[in-house]
Amino acid sequence: MSFARSFRLSGTGAPQLATLAVILFANWLVFPEFFDLRMQDGRLFGSLIDVLNRGAPVAILAIGMTLVIATKGVDLSVGAIMAICGAVAATMASDGYSLPVILIAALAVGLVCGLWNGLLVAVLDIQPIIATLILMVTGRGIAQLITEGQIVTFTHQGLIAIAGSSFLGLPMPVVIAVVLGVAAAALVRLTALGLLVESIGVNRTASTYAGVDSRSVLITAYVVSGLCAAVAGIIAASDIRGADANNAGLWLELDAILAVVVGGTSLFGGRFSILLSLVGAMVIQAMNTGILLSGYPPELNLIVKAVVIVVILVVQSPVAGRLTTFFRRR
Amino acid sequence: MTARNLPLIATLVVFIVAYALCAMQFPAMLSLRVVANLLTDNAYLGVAAVGMTFVIISGGIDLSVGSVIAFTGVFLAVVIRAGIDPITAFVLVLIITTLFGAVMGAMIHYLETPPFIVTLAGMFFARGACFLLTTDSIPIDHPTWDFITSLNYRLPGGGRLTLVAMIMLVVFLAGILVAHFTRFGTYVYGMGGNRQSAELMGVPVARTTVAIYALSSGLAGVAGIVFALYTSAGYSLAATGVELDTIAAVVIGGTLLTGGVGTIAGTFVGVLIQGLIQTYIIFDGTLSSWWTKIVIGGLLFAFILLQRGLVHVAARRRAAARMAAA
Numbered sequence: 001m002s003f004a005r006s007f008r009l010s011g012t013g014a015p016q017l018a019t020l021a022v023i024l025f026a027n028w029l030v031f032p033e034f035f036d037l038r039m040q041d042g043r044l045f046g047s048l049i050d051v052l053n054r055g056a057p058v059a060i061l062a063i064g065m066t067l068v069i070a071t072k073g074v075d076l077s078v079g080a081i082m083a084i085c086g087a088v089a090a091t092m093a094s095d096g097y098s099l100p101v102i103l104i105a106a107l108a109v110g111l112v113c114g115l116w117n118g119l120l121v122a123v124l125d126i127q128p129i130i131a132t133l134i135l136m137v138t139g140r141g142i143a144q145l146i147t148e149g150q151i152v153t154f155t156h157q158g159l160i161a162i163a164g165s166s167f168l169g170l171p172m173p174v175v176i177a178v179v180l181g182v183a184a185a186a187l188v189r190l191t192a193l194g195l196l197v198e199s200i201g202v203n204r205t206a207s208t209y210a211g212v213d214s215r216s217v218l219i220t221a222y223v224v225s226g227l228c229a230a231v232a233g234i235i236a237a238s239d240i241r242g243a244d245a246n247n248a249g250l251w252l253e254l255d256a257i258l259a260v261v262v263g264g265t266s267l268f269g270g271r272f273s274i275l276l277s278l279v280g281a282m283v284i285q286a287m288n289t290g291i292l293l294s295g296y297p298p299e300l301n302l303i304v305k306a307v308v309i310v311v312i313l314v315v316q317s318p319v320a321g322r323l324t325t326f327f328r329r330r
Numbered sequence: 331m332t333a334r335n336l337p338l339i340a341t342l343v344v345f346i347v348a349y350a351l352c353a354m355q356f357p358a359m360l361s362l363r364v365v366a367n368l369l370t371d372n373a374y375l376g377v378a379a380v381g382m383t384f385v386i387i388s389g390g391i392d393l394s395v396g397s398v399i400a401f402t403g404v405f406l407a408v409v410i411r412a413g414i415d416p417i418t419a420f421v422l423v424l425i426i427t428t429l430f431g432a433v434m435g436a437m438i439h440y441l442e443t444p445p446f447i448v449t450l451a452g453m454f455f456a457r458g459a460c461f462l463l464t465t466d467s468i469p470i471d472h473p474t475w476d477f478i479t480s481l482n483y484r485l486p487g488g489g490r491l492t493l494v495a496m497i498m499l500v501v502f503l504a505g506i507l508v509a510h511f512t513r514f515g516t517y518v519y520g521m522g523g524n525r526q527s528a529e530l531m532g533v534p535v536a537r538t539t540v541a542i543y544a545l546s547s548g549l550a551g552v553a554g555i556v557f558a559l560y561t562s563a564g565y566s567l568a569a570t571g572v573e574l575d576t577i578a579a580v581v582i583g584g585t586l587l588t589g590g591v592g593t594i595a596g597t598f599v600g601v602l603i604q605g606l607i608q609t610y611i612i613f614d615g616t617l618s619s620w621w622t623k624i625v626i627g628g629l630l631f632a633f634i635l636l637q638r639g640l641v642h643v644a645a646r647r648r649a650a651a652r653m654a655a656a
Contacts, residue, residue: 074446124638129391129446130577130587134634137574138627144620245620254450267444299461299566306455309447310437317441 016263016279023286024048030294043166047289049174055285056173057082057232057249061256062263062277063177063184064114064225069260071221072201072269073121073128078229078256080139081113082249085233087146090154090243099158107230113139114226118219136253143245153242163238173235177278180231184224185274194272197221201269258305259284261312336640337584337633338596344582344629345599348606356613364609366489372605373494374399374557375575376598379583380505381549382576383597387509388542389522389589390445394434395550396572397456398427400565402554404460407468407564416474424551430456431547435540449543453573460566467565470558479559494556501552505594518542522589578630579604586637603629 027047028034037046061078068075089106097105113135120131154160167175188194196217199207208214232252237243263280265272284305291301314320353360378395385392402423409419430452437448483491509515517538520528529535558564583600585592607625611617 124635126634126638127587130581130634133574133577134627134631137578137630138624141620141623141627144618145624149618149620254454257447257450261447267447297461297465299458299465302454302458302461304458306451306458309451309454313437313441313443313447313451317443319441 013264013273013276013279016276016283019262020279020283020286023283023290027286027290027293030290034293039169042169043171044169047293049171051282051285051289052174053171054289055281056171056177057235058252058255058259058284059177059278059281060173060180060228060232060235061225061252062259062281063181063274064221064228065253065256065260066263066265066272066274066277067184067188067197067221068128068225069257069265069267070197070201070269070272071218072204073218073221074257075117075132075222075225076129076253077113077117077132077135077139078225078232079249079251079253080136080143081110081226081229082233082236082252083140083143083243083245084113084146085110085230086237086243086248087143087152087245089159089234090152090237091146093154093156093159094152096156099156102156102159103234106234107227110226110228110230110233111223112226113229114223115219117226118222121222122215122218140245143243143248147243147245149245151242151244155241159234159238160241161238163235173239176231176235180228181274181278188274193217193220198270198272201266201271255284256281258309262308266316337586337637338593338599340633340636341582341584341596341599341603345603345606348603352606352610352613356610359609359613361489362485362487363489366485366491366495368602368605368609369495369498370490370492370560371608372601373492373498374553374560374569375572375579375604376498376601377501377556378550378553378572379576379579379597379601380501380594381546381553382573383505383580383583383585383592383594384509384518384542385445385546386577386580386585386587387522387589387592388518388539389525390438390539390542391449391577392431392434392452392543392546392550393446393449393573394430394452394456395546395553395576396569396574397453397460398430398547398550399554399557399569399572400567401456401460401463402427402551403558403561403564403568404463404468404566405564406555406558407470408463410470410472410475411468416472416478420555423555424548427551427554428544428548431550432540432544434547435543438543439536439539445543452547457566463566464564465566467563469563471562475559475562479562494559497552497556501549502594502598509594514538514541519590522591524590575604575626578626582626582629582633584633586641587634588641 031047034047037044037048065075065078085106088109089102092102092105117132117135120126120134121128163173165172188197196212199212200214200217204214233249236248259280260277261267261280262283263273263276265277287304288301291304292298358364378399382392382395405423405426406419409422410416434448434452437443438445478493481493483496485491509518517528517533520531520533521535521538525535557569579600580592580597581587582603583593583596583598585596604626607622611619611621
């Protein structure tokens, strides 16, 4: 299986950007005002901004998910972590804590959740899909415990500003997503961390023998994922000015995985790009918005997502890789 | 051999101790009526868990079962409303779901992709298909249907063993027979133990993979029928998260997630433990239902830890034996 993986379709990101362009173009066809932007009260409005804004939480989740998938793992618990951190932030906000305290507490909770996942995977050697399943099942229960089974609402201006304010005309969630994405990409590509992550994804045992501290790197990947989920959870809570433990981040783990896969990160580990995962998140959101704008039932979304996964699987599969190699040789 | 049976024994002990504790607090929980309800309420979960056990023993995972259950219910409701006989509808839906699973199995084998991503696509697809059929909750109303749902066996003491509970018991018995007494069952265990060795020893891996996922989706179809009989309605948002409950039941039942080791009987106890937690919460009356999730998560963690410990001990013992031989 391994040799076929060297087949790189998406080294430059051209396919992802082309896909995004095609979908945006299709959106423009069904909805001619799609690219219209207007300035009001110092911030931009328009469908395009809407795509960016609504796609931001998934994009933020996708940053952490990219690192986890690059180590040949997966993090199913991000939606539940969003619910927990949102519950913490909302409960503290309604109790009147100051914004820095709320943010630090929510991020700390996300960090602890990520650490838990990381310890299960790296130290106890449990398969990632199962290790993170535990928190996925338990997490919403814990979030309910924090909110005492209620939907907690708040009027804390500082916390509301996180999703509601804007910077340079762009909604704050978009700015946060871009800053986090660029920072994470710089961190992994300007240091050796990215290389270590890739080597663990290709072969963890060999990497460990070669001197890579695979435990620490794996734990770091899950901690980053937990922190990203915390940020997304805070944004989601701020957006609806409350915490809904049952529905916050529901099924977003699947969207995040899809964004990462669309971004060309290999599910077999060892090849990843954080910035392309952000593009992947935008592709998904552009499809969602497009289906809504074109008047098709929004339920069609799920089928479209399924088809997208299948197409990517076929393109990424070792069989396709062997076929391309075969035709190239001739 | 005892190390292999230990998870199953641990599960049984947990169930008996938990049931004893519950019964001490609420003596009424010992009644046959409660036991019969435990079986009825968890029938769909049990049926789906049998399929999931095969998948997990083979070293895979199936995330699509919840969506397939919902699809089955919606399909039955829509088709019966359109005037098709329930029995014909059952046959139709079972054919559809089994083929659906076969396609997923074929993709897993021929595209050499991880089962979780293929079945994730399957989950989206089946759920999307329900939404396209209808987004409303449709009641099922048909004379044959009413006759089927009214079938039950009166137990002494006032309890009723409903048809859905009987279906679950039959599926479990059949599952045990298939897993332990047929060639297919041996293939499944062989593939989970070591796929390459199994292939070299002549296990038809392609055919078996397709059959495993076809079986899982087919049983999810049966679970969907059971669920529809239980609720007498089809709703496209029904049974969300059931895939996680079934995986939890299988793991709590002592099946190793790495594949190769596990029993259908253990899964039965795993389903009963989940049902017991819910029954206890209902009896208590003050606890919220989300405690179910927290307790199940805790149990899941405990059993996975136990499994890791056992695997570790076994590996060490094997290493020690090798040292002694050398």
